[in-house]
Amino acid sequence: xxxxxxxxxxxxxxxxxxxxxASLPAFENQAPAMARLAEVLxxxxxxxxxxxxxxxxxxAGQMLKPPHPVARLAYALAMWINPNNHALDGGRATSAMEKxxxxxxxxxxxxxxxxxxxxxxxxxxxxxALWVAGQGHPGKKILASEQAHYxxxxxxxxxxxxxxxxxxxxxxxxDASALAKRVARxxxxxxxxxxxxxxxxSMDPLPDILALGEKHGFRVxxxxxxxxxxxxxxxxxxxxxxxxxxxxxxxxxVIDPHKHGLQPYGCGCVLFRxxxxxxxxKHDSPYTYFSSAELHLGEISLECSRPGAAAAxxxxxxxxxxxxxxxxxxxxxxxxxxxxxxxxxxxxxxxRFVTAFAPELDIIVFAPRAASVSEASDLSRxxxxxxxxxxxHLAVAELPVRFWEADLGAMKRDRETMTCLRSVLMKPExxxxxxxxxxxxxxxxxxxxxxRH
Ligand SMILES: Cc1ncc(COP(=O)(O)O)c(C=O)c1O
Numbered sequence: 001x002x003x004x005x006x007x008x009x010x011x012x013x014x015x016x017x018x019x020x021x022a023s024l025p026a027f028e029n030q031a032p033a034m035a036r037l038a039e040v041l042x043x044x045x046x047x048x049x050x051x052x053x054x055x056x057x058x059x060a061g062q063m064l065k066p067p068h069p070v071a072r073l074a075y076a077l078a079m080w081i082n083p084n085n086h087a088l089d090g091g092r093a094t095s096a097m098e099k100x101x102x103x104x105x106x107x108x109x110x111x112x113x114x115x116x117x118x119x120x121x122x123x124x125x126x127x128x129a130l131w132v133a134g135q136g137h138p139g140k141k142i143l144a145s146e147q148a149h150y151x152x153x154x155x156x157x158x159x160x161x162x163x164x165x166x167x168x169x170x171x172x173x174x175d176a177s178a179l180a181k182r183v184a185r186x187x188x189x190x191x192x193x194x195x196x197x198x199x200x201x202s203m204d205p206l207p208d209i210l211a212l213g214e215k216h217g218f219r220v221x222x223x224x225x226x227x228x229x230x231x232x233x234x235x236x237x238x239x240x241x242x243x244x245x246x247x248x249x250x251x252x253x254v255i256d257p258h259k260h261g262l263q264p265y266g267c268g269c270v271l272f273r274x275x276x277x278x279x280x281x282k283h284d285s286p287y288t289y290f291s292s293a294e295l296h297l298g299e300i301s302l303e304c305s306r307p308g309a310a311a312a313x314x315x316x317x318x319x320x321x322x323x324x325x326x327x328x329x330x331x332x333x334x335x336x337x338x339x340x341x342x343x344x345x346x347x348x349x350x351x352r353f354v355t356a357f358a359p360e361l362d363i364i365v366f367a368p369r370a371a372s373v374s375e376a377s378d379l380s381r382x383x384x385x386x387x388x389x390x391x392x393h394l395a396v397a398e399l400p401v402r403f404w405e406a407d408l409g410a411m412k413r414d415r416e417t418m419t420c421l422r423s424v425l426m427k428p429e430x431x432x433x434x435x436x437x438x439x440x441x442x443x444x445x446x447x448x449x450x451x452r453h
Pocket of ligand 1: 122123151196223
């Protein structure tokens with residue numbers, strides 16, 4: 001798990017950072033109880049062992065991947081300063097780093113003149129985007145698909161904006177004709193287009209949504225929290241490619257560096273195409289903005305204090321792995337996608353499983369074949385547990401039965417949803433581990449089928 005080499009680099013760069021403050025008079029660090037530091041950290045290390053091994057390729061469950069070593073170390077390095085990116089007064093260097101790193105992210109969508117910043121994560125970023133959307137269309141509806149992240153409904157509640165779900169097609173994408181019918185009835189202020197749904201990685205039909213937005217005058221918000229970086233991948237299907245090519249036409253975009261961007265948790269990003277929305281944030285903070293007339297990030301974000309360390313980590317990661325098509329970072333995303341396609345093909349070709357649809361990004365869903373949907377649902381949970389006993393960690397999801405219709409055959413449709421297995425193959429290492437993952441999955445399914453579990 002530990003990349004010891006990078007720990008060695010850390011003590012070198014920490015000395016370098018220290019050197020920048022060498023002219024200050026020495027002082028005695030009075031952090032209390034240092035004598036028990038090692039003991040307590042040892043206890044913490046023990047407690048932390050009670051986790052799934054998220055960093056390992058055999059963890060192929062939820063949307064979790066380890067930060068790049070450069071992100072971990074840049075974050076840790078910044079912690080010695082503990083800058084606060086609310087204001088230049090609290091985090092001068094890291095505010096500049098944040099502006100640069102965010103501009104690089106916006107650049108992936110062709111945006112140069114925009115407004116944006118980092119925040120705690122996708123939920124906070126979507127809250128901010130929908131807050132701005134609501135100011136533009138007060139009291140009007142926010143629409144998102146049935147498969148959109150659950151927080152959109154909750155966020156709309158917090159913002160006291162009416163919220164409605166739009167049906168999905170059988171591939172888990174927002175149904176463009178259902179949306180067309182709904183917006184024709186009026187009263188819609190904003191449509192959330194999910195660029196990669198959380199459960200299945202399905203891509204909402206952005207070109208259709210943008211066309212309807214043009215006709216009916218609603219705002220389009222792209223929730224690309226999970227899928228956003230795939231704009232750099234060159235091995236996507238045609239529809240996904242077409243949708244990503246248009247993300248820059250949305251009014252706002254959310255993308256999570258702490259999902260596919262190799263960052264530790266606590267790093268989301270919200271971007272607005274029109275920098276003029278900055279006026280909505282206008283507030284006075286006479287006690288924080290005093291050292292510079294330049295933009296303080298707190299003047300354009302809902303949150304006040306934010307970790308400058310997150311900006312340092314992101315900046316360093318993007319310096320090492322620029323956000324470019326064909327670059328090493330993009331190749332990592334492409335590997336995960338290849339792994340998902342390879343595992344999907346194995347599952348699809350095997351009679352023991354039912355599949356819904358081919359992955360659009362790097363998430364696959366499948367279930368054990370059985371006499372009925374309820375039996376398959378029960379078996380999914382058993383396979384999940386049996387796999388874990390062999391150190392293969394998958395996830396479980398609940399999806400509408402109609403997503404599976406094409407492959408259900410004679411299976412009795414005795415439930416409206418099916419509990420299935422879900423695997424997010426988001427680590428570049430997954431590609432080399434597909435065979436091993438498949439072998440362990442086969443083993444687990446056979447054990448469950450033979451009652452040896
Ligand atoms: C599409 C989408 N939007 C929003 C979120 C929420 O992001 P966070 O968990 O960073 O708050 C997620 C999380 O998985 C997501 O997949």
